[in-house]
Amino acid sequence: MKNRTIKVDYLARVEGEGALYIKIKNGEVDDVKLKIFEPPRFFEAFLRDRKYSEAPDITARICGICPIAYQMSAVNAIENAFGQVPGGQIRELRRLIYCGEWIESHTLHLYMLHAPDFLGYPDVVHMAKDFPEVVEKALKLKRIGNDIVKTIGGREIHPINVKVGGFYKVPQKKDLKQLREDLLWARDAAIDTVKFTSTLTFPDFEQDYEFVSLCHDIEYPFNEGRIKSNKGLDISVEEYDFNFIEEHVEYSHALHSRLRARDNYFLGPIARYNLNYDKLSPIVKQVASDLKLPREINNPFKSIIVRGLETLYACDEAIRIIDQYEKPDEPSIQINPIEATGNGASEAPRGMLYHRYRINEEGLIMDAKIVPPTSQNQKTIEKDLKHFIPSRVNLPEKELVLQCEQAVRNYDPCISCATHFLKLHVEKEN
Amino acid sequence: MKNKKPKLAVFKLSSCDGCQLSILDAEDELLAVLGAVDIAYFPEASSRMLPGPYDIGLIEGSVTTPHDVELARQIRKDCKVLITIGACATAGGIQALRNWKDVKEFTKIVYAHPQYISTLDRSMPVASFIHVDFELRGCPVNKYQLIDVIVAYLNNKKPNITSHSVCMECKQKGNVCVMVAHGTPCLGPVTQTGCGSICPSYDRGCYGCFGPMDSPNTSSLARNIEARGETKYDIMLAFRGFNAYSEPFRKESEVYEK
Numbered sequence: 001m002k003n004r005t006i007k008v009d010y011l012a013r014v015e016g017e018g019a020l021y022i023k024i025k026n027g028e029v030d031d032v033k034l035k036i037f038e039p040p041r042f043f044e045a046f047l048r049d050r051k052y053s054e055a056p057d058i059t060a061r062i063c064g065i066c067p068i069a070y071q072m073s074a075v076n077a078i079e080n081a082f083g084q085v086p087g088g089q090i091r092e093l094r095r096l097i098y099c100g101e102w103i104e105s106h107t108l109h110l111y112m113l114h115a116p117d118f119l120g121y122p123d124v125v126h127m128a129k130d131f132p133e134v135v136e137k138a139l140k141l142k143r144i145g146n147d148i149v150k151t152i153g154g155r156e157i158h159p160i161n162v163k164v165g166g167f168y169k170v171p172q173k174k175d176l177k178q179l180r181e182d183l184l185w186a187r188d189a190a191i192d193t194v195k196f197t198s199t200l201t202f203p204d205f206e207q208d209y210e211f212v213s214l215c216h217d218i219e220y221p222f223n224e225g226r227i228k229s230n231k232g233l234d235i236s237v238e239e240y241d242f243n244f245i246e247e248h249v250e251y252s253h254a255l256h257s258r259l260r261a262r263d264n265y266f267l268g269p270i271a272r273y274n275l276n277y278d279k280l281s282p283i284v285k286q287v288a289s290d291l292k293l294p295r296e297i298n299n300p301f302k303s304i305i306v307r308g309l310e311t312l313y314a315c316d317e318a319i320r321i322i323d324q325y326e327k328p329d330e331p332s333i334q335i336n337p338i339e340a341t342g343n344g345a346s347e348a349p350r351g352m353l354y355h356r357y358r359i360n361e362e363g364l365i366m367d368a369k370i371v372p373p374t375s376q377n378q379k380t381i382e383k384d385l386k387h388f389i390p391s392r393v394n395l396p397e398k399e400l401v402l403q404c405e406q407a408v409r410n411y412d413p414c415i416s417c418a419t420h421f422l423k424l425h426v427e428k429e430n
Numbered sequence: 431m432k433n434k435k436p437k438l439a440v441f442k443l444s445s446c447d448g449c450q451l452s453i454l455d456a457e458d459e460l461l462a463v464l465g466a467v468d469i470a471y472f473p474e475a476s477s478r479m480l481p482g483p484y485d486i487g488l489i490e491g492s493v494t495t496p497h498d499v500e501l502a503r504q505i506r507k508d509c510k511v512l513i514t515i516g517a518c519a520t521a522g523g524i525q526a527l528r529n530w531k532d533v534k535e536f537t538k539i540v541y542a543h544p545q546y547i548s549t550l551d552r553s554m555p556v557a558s559f560i561h562v563d564f565e566l567r568g569c570p571v572n573k574y575q576l577i578d579v580i581v582a583y584l585n586n587k588k589p590n591i592t593s594h595s596v597c598m599e600c601k602q603k604g605n606v607c608v609m610v611a612h613g614t615p616c617l618g619p620v621t622q623t624g625c626g627s628i629c630p631s632y633d634r635g636c637y638g639c640f641g642p643m644d645s646p647n648t649s650s651l652a653r654n655i656e657a658r659g660e661t662k663y664d665i666m667l668a669f670r671g672f673n674a675y676s677e678p679f680r681k682e683s684e685v686y687e688k
């Protein structure tokens with residue numbers, strides 16, 4: 001097989017609009033482009049002159065799949081600017097709503113977007129004909145994740161209750177009772193999920209990645225931690241801009257991120273798992289060990305197993321939070337805006353999401369920078385394909401395309417958000 | 431055997447994907463709803479993409495690029511019934527905030543190489559370019575309303591979506607009025623119902639994500655909010671949100687422009 005060009009004009013089962021372009025010359029991979037043609041939506045631009053208090057509602061609209069991640073990174077950044085960070089039960093409720101988002105988003109990706117690849121179906125509806133029980137269980141598990149988001153946030157997509165300083169209203173202890181009942185079922189369903197994913201067949205493909213995630217001293221990370229990697233990076237969130245840069249490439253509406261000191265890096269469930277294994281709860285470690293999963297995973301196709309493990313973690317953590325919950329006296333702390341710049345990050349289901357805001361003395365946003373996980377993973381996705389294709393170059397085109405799409409879907413790319421990054425130091429070019 | 435199920439297509443323009451995700455979020459009803467149709471085109475959920483014509487088309491997202499305009503025209507040709515879902519497709523969405531600005535400046539703010547970016551000056555509702563059979567409001571849409579609309583068209587009926595204000599639903603829920611009792615500014619009196627009046631239920635004012643109700647008196651509400659001590663700028667921002675380019679909200683926001 002000599003020269004061929006493979007084009008996938010519209011990547012399916014990812015969120016947003018992307019295309020894939022691969023050029024093979026003399027049997028070698030000559031060019032790989034993940035093209036993001038989702039139209040630009042200019043969030044950083046129109047956040048200017050909006051009130052700080054509007055940021056959680058507005059940035060939620062960047063992504064319908066992970067609105068909590070946008071809301072949490074926004075509140076983290078703004079509270080960092082004002083030096084006012086709520087603790088206690090408000091902090092716990094933020095972890096709880098994040099558990100809900102991980103459960104619904106991971107389950108959606110795992111069963112509805114990614115599993116069909118492994119089992120050879122075009123979608124979950126076709127898969128349901130042969131695996132009705134698996135799909136029905138998956139839908140119930142996903143609903144329980146959404147129920148958490150709905151109970152705390154008001155609705156599943158674009159929740160309305162997240163606020164700088166806390167929440168508009170916090171639940172009563174009894175409001176969480178039904179969730180607890182359901183979560184006991186969900187925890188077992190998540191264990192079955194991990195078992196199910198571990199029976200899938202994985203391509204033999206391992207790479208030497210630089211994994212990056214938030215790392216907290218005692219917790220598996222959602223909202224807090226230092227930014228660490230397996231290759232020596234160890235910085236505070238405030239130092240993000242000094243260590244990561246974004247580049248604008250002609251063929252994509254999403255900027256490409258890389259580490260200033262090195263090159264591309266890998267965010268998401270595998271990165272979190274590899275860097276924070278010790279912080280997983282005993283039940284998750286037990287399941288991982290029963291299935292003989294290594295403590296470090298370097299095969300991106302196995303992200304589907306790690307999504308299962310993180311779903312289990314999120315169910316278990318949600319139960320822990322509900323069991324110790326006491327309704328706080330106030331739903332939020334009193335916020336006093338000052339002129340300042342703040343940085344915030346949190347762990348979206350797909351990986352670390354960074355926000356930075358500069359706010360004036362009236363509490364208006366002067367500028368904003370938002371770096372979603374997919375833009376940060378883009379270079380790694382392209383590199384994976386460069387390394388993945390050579391040993392498969394002689395496959396029939398249909399099969400090769402399918403496998404390449406699957407390799408992209410390992411990352412659960414969320415393309416509708418990968419469209420609007422502010423490059424702070426705008427290059428002057430003619 | 432010929433497949434006689436109606437062919438459903440789901441399209442996307444400029445948006446967050448949240449409205450089409452509402453279909454997948456209808457966990458309890460999903461298999462029944464999707465089982466009643468042939469999913470001919472729904473890239474977010476299926477890699478099987480069949481060509482048109484389609485019996486029912488759902489379209490999410492606003493028109494923001496020259497390519498979107500062409501695409502919308504093609505979608506109209508391909509679909510017997512075309513329904514827009516969500517605030518982007520029916521009112522231009524949050525990205526319509528560009529409509530009061532110079533989009534070239536916006537592009538420079540966000541991109542190092544603005545010359546790579548092709549975009550229209552404005553973000554517009556789909557119905558500005560093509561005929562639309564039904565517009566479903568919401569940012570995001572209510573999944574039960576969405577199912578109602580799909581089921582109505584599957585049965586050749588007109589969808590029964592109410593167009594009165596959020597206040598009606600809020601009163602039915604027995605909420606204490608956040609505006610009367612706490613002085614919290616609330617767009618409920620001029621916003622179309624459908625969300626379940628969730629914001630007042632969570633002790634905050636409605637921010638109008640379902641867009642204007644039928645014949646809203648926005649100026650009366652704006653004057654009332656102003657009398658409670660809100661600044662003109664705050665009132666402008668309140669109307670200039672997720673449905674900023676719907677006509678009643680657009681006009682009211684322009685009255686309060688700096």
